[in-house]
Amino acid sequence: MKRRILLRHLQLLSLLLTVPALAQTPLPGIDLERLELNPGAEGSLVVSLGELLPAGHYRATVALQYAHDPLLFERDGETFRIIGSRATTHLAVAYAATGWLQFGLQLPVVAFQSGSDLTGENIASPSSFALGTPAVSARAGLLTQDKGGGVDLALELGVGLPVGSQAGLARDGALRLAPRLMVGRHFGFLRGGLEVGFLSRPSQALTQRPGVLVDEVGNELRIGAALATTGRRLRWELNVRAMVPLTAQPGAVELLPGARYLVKPSFELFALAGMGVGSAPGTPLFRVMMGGAFGNVTPRRGPGESSVNCEPGLAHTIEECPEMDEDNDRVPNGIDRCPTVFGTLERNGCEKKDTDSDGLEDALDMCPVEPGPASSQGCPLRDTDKDGTEDDSDTCPNAAGPPENQGCPVRDADKDGLDNDKDACPNEAGPVERDGCPESDTDKDGVPNRIDSCANEVGTYENQGCPQHIFPLVVLHATRLETRGKIYFEPAQTRVNSRSNPVLDWVAQVILEHPEFPLIAVGAHTDDRGMPDANRRLSQGRAEAVRQYLIGKKVPPERLAAYGYGQDRPIDSNLTSVGRENNRRVEFLIVDPQADKTPSPKREPGTGETR
Missing domain, CATH: 3.30.1330.60 (OmpA-like domain)
Incomplete structure (x- = not known):
């Protein structure tokens, strides 16, 4: 369908008959441009997918766009081009002040536009060069997919300033408001999303029959959807932009496929081309756009995505790109133990090398520059004190000792067979069962004091250490x-x-x-x-x-x-x-008087009794 303004039976035409022949009808005060850039270009160039730039990052874009036949009219079967060709330069900047707040600025400039010679129709031709409507925006991130939100969700408010050129069809008659809600999600190597916005602009009648409005520009609902590839230097995207009129004007849809190429981490080239369907003013038969962006243009890695840096010529870390093969040995970085040295798969990406000539190659040798047996993983057996117990098992590696004492010398000052470290009485001989301490026996009757009820009298073991004539x-x-x-x-x-x-x-x-x-x-x-x-x-x-x-x-x-x-x-x-x-x-x-607890007596045979 053609983009047109119907002038059959126009009230405008009747006016032309009554004005002097040299007077021309001025063009209506509208902004004809329907293409807006996504200043941060997260995911898509022209459709916002709910994602913001990382905090402190910015992106600046310069794009040149050509639109063919964006404004026509028909009369008596004949088509006239008010604007048949239009070239516009778009300047856009985005800056993320925080992780959840991003600001944007867009400035379109009509570099050239032309159409049919309408002097015979007493219609003024638009200016060939014109300043467009500057737009500022603030976007707030509400949810992020990588922080458990499930999707990227953002809300934006845009404001169009009425400072463009009316003669160039690049300015509305008053302030323009454009709130929009956008949502997107990563699906592995794809990213998709949707934006819904409302454009509030002054109503402007374009054509009408006597007493009946035919065409009008005013408030409208704008819907956009996009699907884009991720994780590669060359990325593709498909954009669909639709306008649902809320006044007496026709609707329109544009299909805009495109491509983006990351030249280097701070510079990107892109191009879009597509067609328009519908007769709403400003909808071209086809549109072509190309341009570049600089700043922080490397897309960040989303959930489930590979890093775009994992492409030849871009700086990256080995950990960032586990599927790449830095040394071209057919062993991916993720499993390559020597990722910068050519090796073989059976050696986990390392070359066969035995620096210490101990028969164990370096990839398996824990001590690659010191020879040692395979039983110790290629490390030498060290026995500093030469006692036959290796240092790794020797509790006293600098003092010789028998293996049964963990390589430590036996120190037994009281010669009771118990090492000083285990002897509670290292200077007094005593049995092992008493931790090396001697038994006290005051009366020397062979019954230790600990079980002697008559510690000061000689007695027998059977009588609790008491003499036979005494019952303890x-x-x-x-x-x-x-x-x-x-x-x-x-x-x-x-x-x-x-x-x-x-x-x-x-x-x-x-x-x-x-x-x-x-x-x-x-x-x-x-x-x-x-x-x-x-x-x-x-x-x-x-x-x-x-x-x-x-x-x-x-x-x-x-x-x-x-x-x-x-x-x-x-x-x-x-x-x-x-x-x-x-x-x-x-x-x-x-x-024990040092124990911080009350004793808990228990019944034993023969204890005393309270009555």
């Missing part, structure tokens, strides 16, 4: 003193019953004869009869009474501690009389 009432264990008798108290009182004195006297004697026991914890317990708080108070009072009895027997107070647990720590069932009797008890525990 206390048996020593590693963590407790076991009493061979019960501890009795006055009923419901804390006073110790006198029949418990013999047992407590033995306890006092054992504590005094064993200064190696720094602290004895006296723990008193009850059964569950009575109130818990009362039982705790009763048991605490009884533990204190036992402690005081022992202090009265010359045991230093600082070696004794009293704890009343009440019924909280039973060792038997409280449902039977036997069980309750077992739970009523007094225990004597050997504790």
Whole structure:
């Protein structure tokens, strides 16, 4: 279809009949240009796909565009070209102030335009050179695909300034607003997207019959779609731009395929060519555009894309281009252990080389300049102290020692067969089971003090270290003193019953004869009869009474501690009389005074009992 202004039965024509012959009808005040560049050119040259330039980057574009037959009219079957040829220079700049905000500026300049000689029709010819409508824009990024948004989404507001040339059909009558929403997504080596915008411009009647409007330029809906290749130096794109009129004007569609070539990281060449369908003013029969851009024109790598830098002649890192082959050895960079040296696939891209002549090639040799056996990955076996144990396994690589001691010399000052590092008493001989410390035996009866209930009297092992005529009432264990008798108290009182004195006297004697026991914890317990708080108070009072009895027997107070647990720590069932009797008890525990915890007595056979 032809782009035309219908002048059949024009009111304009009737006016021409009444004006002087030399007067010409001026052209309407409209901006005829329908092509706008995408200033940042992210993805497409003329359709925005929701992506912004990286923060701090800029792009400047210079393009020359030719449009054929953008404005015609017909009368009585004859076609007249108001503008048959139009060449326009487009200047555009984009700058990303932040990662989510980008500014743009466009300035079209009509370099040349011409058409039919319409002087006979009393219609003024447009200016051959004209300044177009400057447009500024601000674009805000809302979502990005690479940060989990799924798509690139942006919102832009453009403003066209009414400062162009009206005589050159390059200016609207007032300020022009152009908000638009754009969305795009990367699909591997392709990128697609869509933009929808609204153009608000002053309404301008072009042709009309008497009382009936035929053609008008005004508000319109602009829709664009694009599909572009990515990740290559030469990229292709297909653009479709459509106009849906919101006033009495015809619609239009343009199809614009194109190509872009990255000459170097800061310079790009491009070209577009396509055709227009529709009779809206400004829609050409065909359009051709070519130009160049400089600045930060190398496209960034999107999700799922290969890097455009992975093309011959462009600077890149080996990690950036794992599929390339820098050394041309047919081993891709991603698996080439020697990516800059020609090699073979079986050697992971490395050449066969054995610098130290140890029979292991350098690619497999952990010490390529020092000969060594394959068992040590080509590294020499080092034994600094010459003790037969390799340094890697030698705990003491600078001091000779037997293998069973991890290559360290055996140091045994007390000659007890235990190395000083493992000997708790390195200067005193002692058995292994006591960590090298000697057994203390004050009375020299062969029974160590730790289990001797009569440490100051010669006795037998079978009688707990006591003479045969003495029956010991206390048996020593590693963590407790076991009493061979019960501890009795006055009923419901804390006073110790006198029949418990013999047992407590033995306890006092054992504590005094064993200064190696720094602290004895006296723990008193009850059964569950009575109130818990009362039982705790009763048991605490009884533990204190036992402690005081022992202090009265010359045991230093600082070696004794009293704890009343009440019924909280039973060792038997409280449902039977036997069980309750077992739970009523007094225990004597050997504790570490440095341990920051309360002792937890446990029932052992033969422990004392609380009544």
